[in-house]
Amino acid sequence: MDIGTVMNTMRDPAGIPAPVELFRILMIATWVFHIAFVVLALGAASLAIYAFWRREQSPYWTGISIAMTKVAKVSVSLLIVLGVAPLLFTQVIYDPQWYASNVLSARWAIAFIFTLIVAYCLWFAFYYGNKEVAKRHIGFYAVIALLLFLLDGLIMHVLSYQAILPGQWMGWYAPNGELDMSGAHLHAMQWPRYLFIISLSAPAVGFYLIAYDDYLKRRRDQNPDYLAFARRLGQRIAQYGLIVSLALFVWWQFDNPASTGLVWLPGGWAVAAALAVLLFEVTYFRDRLHGYLFLAGGMVMLLLLAIWREVIRVAYLAPFGYSVVDEKVNADWPSLALFFLTVAGIGGLVGGFYLTLLYRAGRVEGVYQADRTMSAMGTGAIVILGIWTGVFFLYGIAIWASNALTY
């Protein structure tokens, strides 16, 4: 059977509840935040381990190791939760590709869950042991955890890559005509793509260290020499990391089949240009630019990358006659309103309250005393949650009751 026709038939017959471009934008935008914490987690974890083994040379390495262990710990939590949204939106518009790819490597999709649990538990074990005085063997927990994180990244890469190779699905599912329903194999990898994204962990942690210095230097209980050490270290890591990333990106560009026409499309080279600009800035303006600007620049580069990934997906699938713009739309405005109002009210006010509180509390010595703004945000967070819950029930009871009458 023609796989293009098959894919179009595999689309969910329910259609999608809003215009496809909206899902596309959300898929791209939410992936940026997810991947930012992926590369930060990997970079922080790698540096935490490296610094752990160098801690006898300088107390600064001890400080770096402990700090980066915490950064990796929180980043993994955030990458998981932030990964849910792009996964969700991908399944709305690229459902045939994502599901087929997952089923074809089903055991790995399941293994991803358990290896991630093991890796994260090991990282917590490392975190609890990584104090001023620490036993050396806990470093091995961290190494195993990092290797498992990298494996999980590889699994996700494979699932994404297999999804855009529908021409090979049947060959993987039934090699030589013999069905293989075990889902036991990872069928396709594009090493430059995987290595490139992993390599971004170096500039990510480098930029983080520069911002770390800028964030903490107003606190009098922080050692300025230690912060300067962290900044210099961050600059070096970002500089060398960006060179490696740039090289890997060029390799990835030329690894795409010529038939896709991707090699010379400007979108890809925009990512390369963003990397080059970041490299220029961290080389020549490292002490003049605020750390937050580097982080913002990194996010812009990730946004370009996210758009480029979508261009790649479109280019790989177009020859099969598959395009998301052909999706059937069954608009559902009430649930759309639920989402956007929740983003604004809960994400904005409650999330804003938490983040602002964390940010401000971390910048003062001793106990942070909320000012009027923070106090109002705290009260507002509870009020908005109360309103949200009240509307949820009142609205729901009305619909439930009208449906119950027809039961």
Added chain:
Amino acid sequence: MLGMYPTFYVPYIGSAWVMGIIGVIHVVASHTSVGASFLFAALETKAYRDDEPQIMVFIKRYGVFLLVFSYIIGSITGPGIWYAITVASPRGVSGLIHNFVWVWAAEWVFFTVEVIGVYALVYLIGKVDKLTHLKLTWSFALASWATMLLIVGILSFMMWPGSENWYQTGSTNDAFYNINFFAHLGVRTGSMFVMAAVVGFLVAAGIKDPDLKRSVVRIIAPIGLLGGFFSVMMFFYYLRTLPDNATVLLNSYLVPQYGKAMIFVFLATTAYLLFVWWKPQWLKLGIAVPMFLVISVLGVWPEERMRETMRKPYVAGQYIYSNQVLARDVPGKGIEGEVDKIAEKGLLQLHPFIPEQLRTITPENKLQVGEVLAKVACANCHALEPGAPLRNIPDKFHGATDEDLIAAFIGGPLKHGAIPYMPRIDLPQPEVDAIAAYIASVNQNRPKAAGDEEAGTPTALLEKKDN
């Protein structure tokens, strides 16, 4: 052609059990997390009002424990269930996502806020003023519960919409606020307090200060008891909101199988909470750990298995069968049922992932085709290996080796959808014969055991109560 996917087959336990195992871990972790958030709010309110800062020591301990227990295991197994159902029932999860994407996205907003919130709650104890922290804790509790409010609507739709409205309108409102929703929400809301209390006792067992231990336990225990009582009451209401197919399964198989265990868990949990309330100092890890394991394994596993099983033969909204076939039309979404198309043309012609040489049945490939068809049409609920724990088909036919007898069942009750908890599987006769030949051959080649000589009858599936 049908929009079917390749099949993932897990011998013996089936992909359903893989999903079940991940699901149970997630339910324990996530319910604990939501329940604990309210315990924190209650405890911190007392600490603030009565100026008992030592209570915050307990909250910090429990919070750190929760970070590992719920926010590692819980937050990974949440998407984990998604991955599991993706590979087990791709069309099932797709159907849910295409109906509920905005609800899930709204839940994600709460989930993100919740994860940031738990770090803020734990690490800002003693680092921000008390009133601000109290606001943080209450908002965290409400946000945590909202994740439950949103997911329960989707889970209860999986059971059924409860009225014809959704099929006609296709509206997410009608799907979400289904007949089953509030009852289901009540069960989970009550049980989250029980889980939070039981896990809270794990943490409280390690407290050295006897006054703090008593103070904390005497707040947690009654909340757990009230939650448990509420959950049981809502469970009885929940039973009244189930569809007929679920009631048949419940009465025929599930209550006989799980009923005693559930009553035992209920009594044991009540006794445990009462005892600890009465004698807080007797709470030790040697008691708290085994009780946690008993309640989470013997309590949650049957409950989740029952809920999963009662949905049969559907996987979502009574319009997608477990075997991924669309069971009926849903005019509100422009969805057309597929059962009659399969009856007319057969799975071999319509399924896109059948190798070309198997699309036509020959004497040489008949057994192979039969195996493929059995895996595609049956393996979501049944193992194909004799003796396997997941309702294995060879045993369901009592070891029958008579192809005609097996074919008579497939071409009779199954073809006409006469068994309420099984999908209507109406296949062309050559495909029926191929499946029958395959099952008969499996039984022919099975290791002989006492009693196997007696072949089963076509009604064995209806009679044998070992689901």
